[in-house]
Amino acid sequence: MKPLNFVLCLILVLLLAFGAxxxxxxxxxxxxxxxxxxxxxxxxxxxxxxxxxxxxxAPQLLSNEALGDASNYTLVDxxxxxxxxxxxxxxxxxxxxxxxxxxxxxxxxTGDGLDVPARTGAQINLKLITRAPAGATRKIxxxxxxxxxxxxxxxxx
Numbered sequence: 505m506k507p508l509n510f511v512l513c514l515i516l517v518l519l520l521a522f523g524a525x526x527x528x529x530x531x532x533x534x535x536x537x538x539x540x541x542x543x544x545x546x547x548x549x550x551x552x553x554x555x556x557x558x559x560x561x562a563p564q565l566l567s568n569e570a571l572g573d574a575s576n577y578t579l580v581d582x583x584x585x586x587x588x589x590x591x592x593x594x595x596x597x598x599x600x601x602x603x604x605x606x607x608x609x610x611x612x613x614t615g616d617g618l619d620v621p622a623r624t625g626a627q628i629n630l631k632l633i634t635r636a637p638a639g640a641t642r643k644i645x646x647x648x649x650x651x652x653x654x655x656x657x658x659x660x661x
Contacts, residue, residue, distance in 0.1 A: 525591070530650030532594055532620065533587040536661045540638060543577035550574040553611045553633055563613040563630075566603035577608070577633050582661045584628040584644065586620055594620040594648040594655075599628060602643040606636030620648070 543550045554571050556562050571577065588594050597618045601610050615628030634640070647656040 526650075528590070530590050530592045530594065530653075530655065532646070532648065532655075532657055533589065534646070534657055534659055535585045536582065536644075536659050538580055538582045538661050540578050540580050543574040543579050543633065546579065547574060549579065550577070553579075553609075556611050557609055562609045562611050563616065564601055564610040566601065566607040566609055566632075569608060571608065571633070576635055578635070578638070580632040580634055582630050582632070582642075582644070584615075584630075584646070584659065584661075585625060586628065586646075587625045588620040588622055590650075591622050592650050593622050594650060596649050597626075597628070598647045599630065600645050600647075601630065601632070602645070603632070604634070604636040604640035604642050606640065607632060607634045607642065609633055 543553075550571075557565075557571060586594075597615060597620070599613060599616050601607075610630050610632050612631040613629070615626065618626055618628070620626045628646070630644075632642070641660045644659045644661055645656055646659070647654060649655070
């Protein structure tokens with residue numbers, strides 16, 4: 505009977521170790537940096553943003569207001585570095601922004617739908633146009649899948 509107990513205990517320990525490895529090994533580590541600039545300093549970019557918003561091709565609208573004078577707006581560039589130190593791929597990243605009061609839209613987004621293979625990193629970049637004061641915080645949620653199980657990371661930028 506003792507050898508059977510030993511084998512069953514060993515199997516239990518291995519299952520617990522695999523479960524811990526699965527949950528710890530599929531999480532992404534993140535770092536965020538952002539840069540702001542007055543929209544009036546970049547008239548060509550502002551005109552391009554206006555055309556993106558009027559054509560309805562912006563990745564995410566946070567307000568339905570029409571853009572007015574460029575001097576009332578700020579451009580915010582947010583860069584997110586993702587590191588997957590685990591042994592499982594993080595797949596199908598989906599990025600959504602919960603804007604601060606005064607945010608108008610995310611007018612450019614790179615990294616949506618991206619996969620982050622195991623033991624590698626990736627870069628996500630999103631650009632916002634806003635009327636919010638400098639230093640306003642936004643919540644960025646990154647949802648991804650590890651073997652079909654949904655996981656998410658929420659950041660403040």
